[in-house]
Amino acid sequence: APETGQFDFKLGRKHPDPSKSTIAGFIREDEQGRIWSSSWGKGFLIYNDATGAFDDYPDGPGITTSFIFDRHPIAGPIIWSGGGFYGLYWQTLIDSAIIQFPPRPREPFSHNNTMVRSIFKDPETQIIWIGTEAGVEKYDPNDLKFTRVMLPDSISPGQFSSLAGIVQDPYSPHHYWLAVWAKGFFEWDRQKNTMQSYGLEKGLYNHEVFDIIVDRQKHIWLAELECVQEFDPVTRRFRTHKPDFPTPGINHKILCLKEGSDGSIWIGSNYEGLYRLDPKTGRISRIKFMDKPQYVRCITEDKQGRLLIGDLDGYFRYNPANGNLEHFLTRDSIYHTCNGIVFDRDQRLWLATTEGLLRVDDQGKVKFALTTRNGLQNNYLNGIEIDKEDRFWLASANGLHRYYPKTGVVEVYRRADGLFDNDIAMGFRMLKRGELFIGFQDAFNMINPSRMPMNPYPPRVVLTDVHILNRPADWRPGAPIVLQPGDNVVSFAFSAINFTQPEKTVLLYKLEGFDPDWIETKQDIITYTNLDGGRYTLLVKARNGDGIWSPEPVRVTLRVIPPFHRTIWFRLLVLALAGGIIGLIVWYRQEQRRHLEVIRRRIARDLHDDMGSTLSSIRFFSEVAQAQLGDGPGGVKTLLQRIGQSAGALSESMQDIVWAINYRHDNLEDLAARMREFGLKISEARGIQFNADLPETFQQRALRPDQRRNIYLIFKEAVNNAAKYSKCTGINVSMQLHRNRLSMEISDNGNGFDPETVQYGNGLNNMQQRAKEIRGKLVIQTEPRQGVRILLDVDV
Missing domain, CATH: 2.60.40.10 (Immunoglobulins)
Incomplete structure (x- = not known):
């Protein structure tokens, strides 16, 4: 007690009170706050607060070790405990019922039959970990998707003890009837998991049972070797129907049965094909399809009452009303065997074949194929069923497939999901309640697809x-x-x-x-x-x-x-170095340009000062010589006049050259002013009216020296030609700048000329050449007596 610091001996091996003398085990508290103790000899003990002692709990096993409390989805609160007869059991807390876990050598998922020493439940995944004397076991409620049922040892194990079919008893929902290939006919009590045989001693004709169905009269029909048997689950009596097999020396097996919409029982055999049995009269008639043997694998019926019959060689469609027979998917190959036929909710026909899942139309043409190329693990399908959610379940030689036709998703289930085997050959049946049964050797699986266990816990x-x-x-x-x-x-x-x-x-x-x-x-x-x-x-x-x-x-x-050469600092350094180099280049070019401008300015000054003054002196001296000569010899005077005129012309050309190389005039405004000045001088000397549409000011637009010189010389040549040869009375010049495009137009009202008959002289050819040098376009438009119009377009 905390108040006294002393311990009270409640339970133990050497307790002086014999009722309290036991080997105490684990102690846990349940949901109601009660203290439980396991023990070696007395089972579970519960502490009584009123008496201050442990009371014996009414349980069966006297030995209990580690234990935990849990909740079963059906039984409610339970106890998992080590002990009992096989080392592990669980017990319900409502009625104290005990479920033992005996050894099952044929079941790999069974308890190992050793004592449990510790039990732990993972609160995150709900997995129960069980420590035994032979190792650790795991119970996971979400691990196995499929319920596993083993046939009892009384049904002798062997290669011919596979479940061929199963039906639910029409009168008792907990009882089922099983057809076991080569082992007979059995009644299975699902609640007790017990089986009772109805063999030869009770009227079964043959142990080789291949199929089983229930008709509308609640009678059970068995497909057997050489016969069909009708079984009444109320009277437990058999009625045998034997078809007439015309071919002797054959083990005639009835492989499948189907009740028709008219109550007839359709019989599929392994050699003679299809038979029809009238349950009222017991009369059996054969429906002959071909001369060769027929191996009927499955039978179904459409809404028109026609039979769809799966065969080793494709499938048939037979109309009992008129005897019409059609054959589809015919090939001489076993790999076109049809093992299952179903109609989906939209009445589309699906076939389970040895080449995969096929959807065919009413004419037997394949409209869709599900194979290993788009989801299957194996094309060899042994059966097909459709659940209530329109999902297809496909029995294959490599796992159970669940196919969603709306999305195309295929899921595969194998042994790890609880199946007894990955190869599903027979006993594949969906019952009316929605449960799917899958037959195997000595065992079968079952599952309700609508309530399939799922693991809700993510990794x-x-x-x-x-x-x-x-x-x-x-x-x-x-x-x-x-x-x-x-x-x-x-x-x-x-x-x-x-x-x-x-x-x-x-x-x-x-x-x-x-x-x-x-x-x-x-x-x-x-x-x-x-x-x-x-x-x-x-x-x-x-x-x-x-x-x-x-x-x-x-x-x-x-x-x-990153390495240094891939760092941002290195990249910035490279950018800075590149920028410096580019800046140095720009600076050098600017210095070169300034140097050239100085040279151009000096040349212009020298030409103006030296050669200009010299030409002016020549002109001046020629005029003085003419004045002194007076009326002297005409030839000398004429020569002096030519010298003066040549000097004047050379002086004007020199001025143009000086103007062209002077960098101060590298803009449109100076070019326009020069053109206006030249045009007025020429026109006034000839008595011609000169009209210049040249803006007084242009936007600041620099020109390259070659552009300025060639544009001016084109203008000068055009104006000179108009003044000298056109006999015009007016010259019009206009110049406009549109973004980067300069347009110049020079026109006169003179005689003009015919471009087809007049050959261009040096002046016009020079104008075209100068336009090409500055990548411009020069157009000359003229007709006789219509004047001349010269257009120049150039990018500046």
């Missing part, structure tokens, strides 16, 4: 290891992983903790900043190589076998330090 993803350059890396959980320059390979090892069918666990990962989409894998190691420098985040999540994903992905931060 928990954990980073377990990191390798850099294939060597273990030093890392701490939560800390960024750093890759130094040269660490171009990094691997991450993850563990998706999932104890429910872990082989179906799938990882999904994405490296943000590198992977554009999520990547799915079943590998637990993720490797990246040659990542660029920067920060990345690796996201990893997992999915269990039932498609439940981790709610949040695990995040691993990765920092990659």
Whole structure:
């Protein structure tokens, strides 16, 4: 007691009170707050607060070890406990019923028949872990999808003890009737899991039973070797019907049965084909299809009352009303065997064949095929059933397939899901209540597809290891992983903790900043190589076998330090160096340009000062000589006049050259002013009216020296030609600038000329050449007595 600090001896091996002397085990508290103790000899004990002692709980086993409280979906609150007769059992707390777990050597999922020493229930996954003297066992309510039922040892095990078919008793919902190939006919009590044989001694004709159905009269029909038997589940009596088999020396087997809409029983045999049995009269008639043997595998009926008959050679459609027979999918190959025929909700016909699942139209043409190319694990299908949710269940030689026709999704179930085998050959039947039964050797599975167990617990993803350059890396959980320059390979090892069918666990990962989409894998190691420098985040999540994903992905931060030549500093340095080089080049070109401008300015000044003054002196001296000569010899005077005129012309040309090379005039405004000045001078000398549409000011637009010179010379040539040869009375000049395009037009009202008859002289050809030099376009428009119009367009 806390008040006294002393212990009260309640229960123990050497307790002086014999009623309290026992080997106490584990102590736990239930939902009601009661204290329970296991013991060696007295089973469970419950502490009584009123008496201060442990009372014996009314249980069967005297030995109990470790235990836990749990809740069963049907039995309610229970106790899992070690002990009992086989080392493990559980007991209900409502009626104290005890369920033992005896050894079952044929069942690999059974208890190992050793004492349980510890039991633990995982609160996250609801898995119960059981520690035994022979190892650890696991009970997972979400692991096995399919209920497993073993045929009792009284039905001798062997290769011919496979379940061929099953039907529910029409009067007792907990009783079922089983047809076991080569072993006979049995009644199964599902609640007690007991089986009673109805063999030869009770009226069964033959132990080889291949199919079983229930008709509208609640009679059970058995397909057997050489006969069909009708069984009344009320009177428990058999009635035998033997068809007439015309071919002797054959083991005639009745493989399948089908009740027609008119109450007839249709019989499919392994050699003679199809028979019809009238239950009222017992009369059997044969429906002959072909001369060769027919191996009828399955029979179904459409809404028009026509029979669809699966055969080794495709399938037949037979109309009993008029005897019309049609044959489809005919080939001389066993691989076109039709083993199952169903109609879906939309009355579309589906066939389970040895080449996969086929959907065919009313003319027998294949409209869709589900094969190994688009979802199946094996094309050899032995049966087909459709559940209440319109999902197809396909029995194959490599697992049980569930096919969703609306989405095309195919799910596969195998031994890990609880099936006894992956090869499903016979005994494949969906009963009216919606339960699917699957027959195997000495056993069968069953499941209600609408209530299939699912694992709702997603896997928990954990980073377990990191390798850099294939060597273990030093890392701490939560800390960024750093890759130094040269660490171009990094691997991450993850563990998706999932104890429910872990082989179906799938990882999904994405490296943000590198992977554009999520990547799915079943590998637990993720490797990246040659990542660029920067920060990345690796996201990893997992999915269990039932498609439940981790709610949040695990995040691993990765920092990659790039080599110096790939760092931002190196790039900035390269950019700065490149900028410096470019700046140096620009500065050098500007210096060269300034130097050329100085030279041009000096040349212009020298030409103006030296040669201009010299030409002016020549002109002046020629005029003085003419004045002094007076009326002297005419030839001398004329020569002096020519010298003066040539000097004047040369002086004007020199002025044009000086103007052209002077950089101060490299703009449109100076060009326009020069053109206006020249045009007025020429026109006034000739008595011609000169009209210049030249803006007084242009927007600031510089011209290259070659552009300025050639545009001016084209203008000068055009004006000179108009003044000298056209006999015009007016010259019009206009110049406009539209963005980067300069347009100039020069026209006169003179005589013009015919371009077809007049050959261009040097002046017009020079104008065209100058336009090409500045990449411009020059157009000359003229007609006799219509003047001349010259157009120039050039980019500036």
